[in-house]
Amino acid sequence: MASKFFSERNLRFLLYEVFDIETLTQYDLYKEYDAKTFDMVLKAAMELAQGLLWPIFQEMDQNPPEFVGDRIKVHPSVRKFLEECGQGGWIGSRMPYEWGGQQLPQMIAHGCEFVFAAANYSASVYPGLTSGAAHLILSFGNEEMKKTYLPKMLSGKWQGTMALTEPEAGSSLSDITTEAEPTDKGYYKIRGQKIFISAGDHDAVENVVHLLLAKIKGAPAGVKGISLFVVPKRRSDEKGQLVDNDVVTSGIFHKLGYRGSPIVQLSLGDNNNCRGYLVGEPHQGLLQMFQMMNEARIGVGIGATAIASAAYYAALDYSKKRLQGRRLSTKDPAVPQVPIIEHPDVKRMLLFQRSVVEGALSLLMQCGKYADLATVLIGEEKEKNELLLDLLTPVAKTYPSEMGQLAVSQGLQCLGGSGYCDDYPLEQHYRDMRIHPIHEGTTGIHGLDLLGRKVMMKGGKAFKLYLEEVEKTLYEAEKFEPLQSYTHKLKDSLALLQKVTSYLMGVREKGNPEIFLADATLYLELFGIICIAWQWIVQATVVVKALRNSPGETEANFYNGKLFAFRYFFEYELPKIEGLAKRLMNSDGLTVDIKPEYFSD
């Protein structure tokens, strides 16, 4: 197996050269850090990934979780990893010092999450979920909750989950039926079914803490009646002993990939003895849960990018070693075969992968930066960064998920028949990747979110801020002659995006939401491509400056490779917006009008 699954050089490039993470240390929250301590954190993450996660990448896939007795048995290394995560402070990386967290900027946390996921996506999900669940308790829970759960969760002893989906309520959360019956003892009695719960039960931890959505008896219908509860698998009795909380694992799902992590079905309160503890106010559950969902969405983007990264390096490694065929300019069979990386079509496939991986990671870091600035700034500046993050979240979730699939597929293709066989990791990456356009909101849902909500929110304020951000980048980039033809292209693309958006707002005003949103998925695709083109200009500006300083050979190779990936994106990917825009400017209602019975045969 190739030994490389991500580029440390690229990670440093993004953190230090592009997004200048050191500037964050001027703020109180991050004042304990500097470049050196950030580096120590990164180094530690890489060691953990390389030493523990990567070696069991295939093993965890081949030995998926099993339902043994009433418990889910997972790979023994999961326990070790969670312990390490607890000791190393990874679960609480973004949490405040007072709760034992590391109080790290989001950008560094994203970087470490990326490294873990690239080494072993399934494994990386366990601490990631606990972290998100703990953050939710921190944000909305009461002191007692925090004291009960946070230390156990942050130490990796207890697993956190998000328990939303039910058999009849997936994309449509308003239809959940899990019920919470108030008692006079400060807790609620929970009754219901949850499905597709990641890490919803396993034997690598003492306890599982579900952050669960349910409806309090008599609550309003729909999303307005959803409340958030903490529902532990085991609760403390009077003596402080852990006893079962009537949360029964009733099934495990057998999945295409992402097999190292158990996805389970839960039955809650079958014996009328499941206690749930309300988080925050009643009926505010969905709003609160959005914090975890949004974090998880960025997490999916990171996971998808990470898998595409590992697939890229495996394909690259193979392409450098595999001898096959001759250059088209030399057909003489007496000439030795060349490594396939000499073939333009293979280089095209590799450039595609690199442009997706490094473009997507750049966007995720950009989102991390917005999150960090939203945390440390106040007033209008805070709001600005929050809005930008909100707007870009569906893009940062979906672009890596959708394009990452194609990138992994091209990686597999580089290996030909070997890519299809399990002697190489590509087939696993291909399977692991496919979950991403589904979980944490399908691509279709995110299309609706972007076009139907985000673009218009606060009178289009976020969208305007976004345009300003891109224009700021263009202004900087234009100063460099080698970038000018590309800034023109991005300007044209941005104009096209505005034109399409205005057109769609016009459609919206006509009052038929189905026609307005029929192609929201395509709009998201268009938006995503332009967004990644923007991130490539952001990167290219740094690269052009760096190349002026006559770097050494290794560095020059890195920067020149960046420039080619940048050019590739503009020459091969950006043109795809033409066809998308053409369709988006046609509101013929094709997919609205076709009747279900026309699909009858």
Added chain:
Amino acid sequence: MASKFFSERNLRFLLYEVFDIETLTQYDLYKEYDAKTFDMVLKAAMELAQGLLWPIFQEMDQNPPEFVGDRIKVHPSVRKFLEECGQGGWIGSRMPYEWGGQQLPQMIAHGCEFVFAAANYSASVYPGLTSGAAHLILSFGNEEMKKTYLPKMLSGKWQGTMALTEPEAGSSLSDITTEAEPTDKGYYKIRGQKIFISAGDHDAVENVVHLLLAKIKGAPAGVKGISLFVVPKRRSDEKGQLVDNDVVTSGIFHKLGYRGSPIVQLSLGDNNNCRGYLVGEPHQGLLQMFQMMNEARIGVGIGATAIASAAYYAALDYSKKRLQGRRLSTKDPAVPQVPIIEHPDVKRMLLFQRSVVEGALSLLMQCGKYADLATVLIGEEKEKNELLLDLLTPVAKTYPSEMGQLAVSQGLQCLGGSGYCDDYPLEQHYRDMRIHPIHEGTTGIHGLDLLGRKVMMKGGKAFKLYLEEVEKTLYEAEKFEPLQSYTHKLKDSLALLQKVTSYLMGVREKGNPEIFLADATLYLELFGIICIAWQWIVQATVVVKALRNSPGETEANFYNGKLFAFRYFFEYELPKIEGLAKRLMNSDGLTVDIKPEYFSD
């Protein structure tokens, strides 16, 4: 599991209404047939598929071939299926009566192959390979060979294979090293290794007959030194008993999908006792093998379309039954949830699948018709049909393989989380499908074939004939008002294809083949989309006529659905050529220029 995996109505539509297969019965070769007998053949294929293949679709995947002792053990139903195929005449469906064949037109054979593959792709491969191998012996073998092999193969008792790939020679066949040493006893001694041999060994047959490429000792280097041999796993000794022929199965590959069929590694002549029998003349091996390869390429197109068909019907079935969410025009949570087929985005995904499946199948039938006409016609008309088939073979192989992947992926997406789990067949279809852009020539190889060879062959004659074919279709379609805006679009697209092609020919004349062919894969993609748009106009013309005759409700639903799929293709898929053309008209040599070391980090 959904009970439907293909549309009988659509198959009949293509065979009888669009391609008018009955006109073939005017030729001597097919004079025994009429609509009724064709129907009996189709019916029998459907029964076999429904009764035997579909029920073991998942079972064969979950119980893949095993290497037991020195033999490959396959699912017990494979033997039954091959016996049925022998008795039913399926293996010899296109072979002449004198050899016990059914002498059926290619179009019907394609239809039956499609039905088998839609029910169970892995199973369908066994008789398909035997059929191609037998056809090769029929075309180039001597009488003795035919007598020895054809009856056993056509009866399903012996398996046929194509044995080309070696560890160091996949895409580059000129580098095979398997050696054939002449003896004075009429046979050659074979020594070498072959890998990735589909159905290369298994216990459902008495014997395996490899149609194998090797180089006769002292042969010229490269492809000019390749000869074709029949190398049976077991040969007849003097007493007519089958004895081992020193062909040893040395390994089995574990694959992402397509698991019901064993793909093996073979060692030939380790004990200097492997006999091979030359087929035809020495050094003509590759030319002869192209017959089987071209048939196999069309077969891959059919297999890919078939898998996409099964995935589409599974997604459709789910979409009709699964209740989730409400129409965007009704947000009231008190209103019951609707089947997801009511959501425009789901209908879009279904239309995409249908437009790919039915567009691709139409192209494959078109190719079948060219093959049939090339068989029955003579002189210039024969050549014309041969050239058209030659030109379109890389397209008919690649479009279904590449777009079929995306179609299956959208099918999986319709099911959300359930699509990712093995309770539904989508995840298997997704895995099975991924082999198609790889086997029988990768997509990259077919791009080179189309642009570097087919478009230019005989001074561009095939390409000109193709343009005439499309223009003929346009001429017919223009007569119908509802089609006119679409014929304009196709005309523009055809003009764009010509423009791109001329541009590339100009690049070619500058003498750098790497720059000329750098984006051959994109050219193939562009060509493929336009080709399928053509096939949709071919179909739409028939549909518009049929709707004028006021068909009953069921029929009207079928035709109206066709029209929507047709419109979908023109509105959503055809615009993709804009971006492709933009890139193809730029010969900046981006992927030629990037140095391998730029990928270093």
